[in-house]
Amino acid sequence: MSTAEQIKVIARWQSASGAIGRVLSIIAELRPKSLAEPGCLGYEVYMGVDTPGSLLLLESYRDKAALEAHRQSEHYQSLVVKRALPLLKDRRVEFLREQDLA
Structure with missing residues (x-):
């Protein structure tokens, strides 16, 4: 598998006031299900040290088709679109591909 085909997702979520516990609970349910997908290569979750309610999700997918399968799952x-998004006051998502500099 070429790393040039892999898609990296950088998602920055800012939970609404008082909602971080519920958001983390949703992610705790989402992460293992995402990692069980055949095209998901990694799913890391970080919380901001100086910014309460700020989360960074780093995801890796085999290719664009695997990412699309994840988004349609x-x-x-049920977990992101229906439950998590209403609890966020901001969400920014970037889709990246490794750049070969050789």
Whole structure:
């Protein structure tokens, strides 16, 4: 598998006031389901030290098709779209591909 085909996702979530516990609970349910997908290569979660309620999700997918399968999955739709997004006051997502500099 070429790393040039892999897609990296950098998602920055800012939870609404008082919602961080619920958001973390949703991510705790989402992460193992995402990692069980055949095209998911990694799923890391970080919380901001100086910014309460700030989360950084780093995800890796085999290719664009694997990312799309993740986004269409039942667990993504039910956990992220229906439950997590309403608890966020801000969300920014970047999709990146490794750049070969050789």
